[in-house]
Amino acid sequence: MSQFLEQFMILRHYFSAQYLANKFPNREALEAWQDKKVKAHLRKVLQQSDFYKHYYQGCQLSDWQSFPIIDKNLMMAHFDTLNTVKITREEAFKMALTAEETRNFKPMVGHITVGLSSGTSGHRGLFLVSREERLKWAGHALRALPGSIFKGHRIAFFLRANSNLYTSVGSRRIQFQFFDLFKPVDEHIIRLNEYQPTVLVAPPSMLGFIGQAMNAGQLTLKLEKIISVAEVLEPFDRLWLENTYGQNIHQVYQCTEGFLGSTCQYGTLHLNEDLLVVQKEYLNKSQRKFTPIITDFSRLAQPIIRYQLNDVLTERQESCPCGSIFTALEFVDGRCDDLFYLPSTQSSKIIPIFPDAIRKAILQVPVSIHDYQILQLNLNTFSVGLAGKVSLDEEQSFRASLTAVCEQHQCIPPVIQFRPYQQPEVGAKKRRLQRLFAIEAAV
Ligand SMILES: [Zn+2]
Structure with a gap:
């Protein structure tokens, strides 16, 4: 696919995501639409994934909401037959690890992007994303940009490992630079001063280091938007960061298992219910705390069906002034393991x-x-x-x-x-x- 065509596809996904976000008059309409999407998706998954075919044997499609759940251990144990693009776990691991060691992040098998989540060794998750899914992701991710996507943006993206998943958002107008989190902070400060990003995307701990450098007069930036990723944004840090940067700190909630949520203009984190269904398993209902079980109806290369995440989330009590019907969160508490x-x-x-x-x-x-x-x-x-x-x-x-x-x-x-x-x-x-x-x- 030519680069021009890829850009066009990303734009199409961007506009369709904009349209979808405003399409549903209420939760019932959204849930009816999701139900149709999941059923259509499951028909394809059951044809193409041996694992799911076997796992859901005897289950009725209409009961998908109570299908047996999966988790990271099960997904990794059955990786080879769960994915629909015939890539083995060994092959994918080898490729992703080489990319990390050489810091040359273009691991692909054919048009499938291979990625590795951060985490303690032995508990690292693998992800496979097809070209079509990657372009869709980029279209949705572009919604996080401030103002029109047709004006110039310079994005500084701090990550443990880059991926062509992320570089897909780059274009003539939208510049994208990867900052390697393992490099020394002083090096980042020099590069940031030169690059002058308009959008800064980084884990809260790195936003903290950059904020300190700004306070010390080592760095001057004119940022239009700051997005916290990869770590829990604690109220403790949020307050300090918002005072230091003089603006809202936005969030993108994403993990190996999917693109789960992002903040609206009011800084409220909403779940991306136009990409996935989130079922809530309450840990404490009066405190509105739950672990999500997600069904992503937009990913076929590595289908994520009734997948229990290891995170604890707190639902927001009041509705958000932005009017979105997508579930609003008070915050991401952290991992169940913790x-x-x-x-x-x-x-x-x-x-x-x-x-x-x-x-x-x-x-x-x-x-x-x-x-x-x-x-x-x-x-x-x-x-x-x-x-x-x-x-x-x-x-x-x-x-x-x-x-x-x-x-x-x-x-x-x-x-x-x-x-x-x-x-x-x-x-x-x-x-x-x-x-x-x-x-x-x-x-
Ligand atoms: Zn909102």
Whole structure:
């Protein structure tokens, strides 16, 4: 396909995405449209994917909403027969790893893009995206640009690994430069000063470094839009970043499993329900917390059907002033694997403690803590590193506010071991809250 034709296809997807976003008068109309889309998609998937054909044997298409779920382990275990483009897991891994090592990011088999998610080794996910899907993705991603796509944009995109998925959005008017997160920050500052991007896309930790350089007068940028990706944007950081940059921090919520959501002009994160169905499995309904089960009716190369994500999301209570009928989120809490659990004071049960409760405990300490990392070592012990000069009184104050959180949740407060705070390494994913033991092993 010529580059001109690719650009044309991207534009077509861009306009069709604009049209779809305003097409549905209410949720019922959206859900009826999604239902049709999923059924049509499933017919193709069941013909082309041996895994799904076998997995859904005996199931009725009309019951797709209650089909057995899949998760990352199942998807990776059956990678070879699940995908419809006949690429083996071994082949895809080899190709993606070579691309990462050589930092030459053009891994493709025929017209299929191969990518690898970041994550701890052994838990890395592979993704396969066909040309048609890549162009569709680009069309949807362009919606995140401020103003018209026909005026010039210069995008600076900070990632752990580039992909031709991302470079697809580049054109004569839209420049795209990849910034390698593993390179030193000083190098980025020099390049940013020269490039003068209008749109900055980076994980919040990198937005923090760039913000510090701007505050120190080492960098001057005129940014029209800032988009946070790849890590959870915590309220703690969001506030600091919005003050530093003097504008809203937008978000794109994306992972190996799909393009899940993006913020509207009001900065509210909406799910991309024109690309996928999101079913909610509530962890706590009164707190509006759920894990999503997604069915992506736009991806056939690697079909994602009733796939349970490992994320915890909080639904927004009020509707968004933008009027979108797509589900609005309060925030992405983090990964299910990182939920903390403490023993109940009322029964032999263990109680999940959501990250926002722990974050609140930190915010209640009267002196400003620059940063922190909290590890749950076992059901009874937290290891806490607080950045900056933290006195014994402040440590005591954190202990007291955490105890108050535990009382609210009716659970036994953990023993807290304080340790020196360690700055994460350059390029590493920032995770402030981490549980270091498997919950099945603890109960
Ligand atoms: Zn909105």
